[in-house]
Amino acid sequence: MPHKFNAARRDKITKQKQRVTNWSEHNEGLRQRGDLTVWISKDALGLWSAPPRTIRGSQRKYSDLAVEICLTLGVVFKQPLRQTQGLMRSIAGLLGVEIAVPDFSTLSRRSSGLTLRATQKPGGGKLVHLVVDSTDLKIFGEGDWLEEKHKTKRKRRSWRKLHLGLDLVSGEIVCCDLTKDDVGDPTALPDLLDQVDGPVDLFLADGAYDGEPTSELLATRFGSTIEVTIPPPKNAILSPNAPKDPTERDCHVAEIAARGRMAWQKATGYNRRSRGETLMGRWKTVIGPKLKARNFENQKTEARIGVRVLNRIIGLGRPSFERTA
Template structure:
């Protein structure tokens, strides 16, 4: 990113200043993020009980919507499942609603493989400007300082990898996946693209996605006209057929060699990829840097709930910036 290239002379570059032009509405959206009526509506309480099943087997007490609401409250207010049970019970008491609250073991059991319906309402005819990035979420185990200081050995895997795809136009997370820490970014990309059901005309990602498998996959999914911007490494060389039929990667390599990497970033709009890193920071600030669940399937449900929470907060209101200096 630009800061890395300007690190040696950062003190001599004046910092750009911005201000929020819609502060009143954005401030109201920030306040509503903690409003219980945003996360628990009367319509949801009316669908609290599970419908009667016609097949053989036991009758469920709580609907999938009820489980989703409780897990959403757990993610928004950063509470373990036992505290979530008590929190939901107090809400039902204050509202005067006669509903049974699922206990923590039911939330854990039903959260495994919970199906969540799609809620994105953005017009699918608008092309998606997709930014893809990944980050690590801790599960359990000793901290890194303890491992280095006392030379402790890690007994089990303690990280999961969260892959997110952000639409620069709407500001929504349009695709997400949680994998184990040994899954590479290009390997997880096909499953992410399967979740994008609209046209994509721009794709931004870091150098981890560089290579023909990624470019071929994007061209097969969204057509050869898609604008793919992935920085090639410093040691990248042109393809053998670059003189007659250059690829997009060949054009990037030639432009970086001719104008420099900073000019290439500005010309291609690669600087917008920083919004993907901002999304990761937002996730860890709002949802948290750790996963509370221990089972991998429950962890995947927890990640899906986190995506829905951030998209719901984005739908409440976004800031509009204008440059002042």
């Protein structure tokens, strides 16, 4: 909620009560999240070895799919690469299949710039209601305690910024990017929009994306009819052409001045942006608040795999709610 309205009396506001209407399906989906057969299939094992090379050079032993499976299991079970190798080796033994398991150094080397297998993109060309948000993920390095206690300067950056785009219709992540912490949200937006497969008619984001560059970019990519809902700052003023040709931002500024920000949120549906914040919380709960990889390219691969894991989990079933009070 922008500017934390009602923060002083938030504890006195009665929370909404809702109930799940598809509990049996959702309950089964929760069980399947722990089923290893979801992550490893016979087809995957059949494509374990790398195809023969047709050009000069040494022959690879493992396919990209084999490396991706190992890294995916490492992300799901929050295991370092050595433990991931041991986990995959034990799974191969339980399945009774004779496959060579990549060692941890191979997983680290192949993770850099790994091409993930082609899958059907979330949305599949359908209409997308896009919510974009970002969060910080901690990486290897001295922690905040050391800097605060001893007033030392960190040897390396200790954060990466994860940018995610959520489709409100399907509930899946349709775009993602991992950048260094000095990259702003509007700067990362063009690369995110390049990944969206389908027309976007609604764009929701927080005040960090406010400005003409974002509006012009969205209009160029998806047409002038796209509905852009970004809260303007408190000191926002109307543009010089507002009396004759008001922009969508001018309409937001005028409505907030006339009815208040809370009424504007309800009228525009901006409260739906909270699902983007919920996605960030789900990421840090399921995937984790830290990145295990130490190389930036490996960290980007880890982030892309994390997106596929969350989309796979969402595909197993989502709860449907209805308000009761």
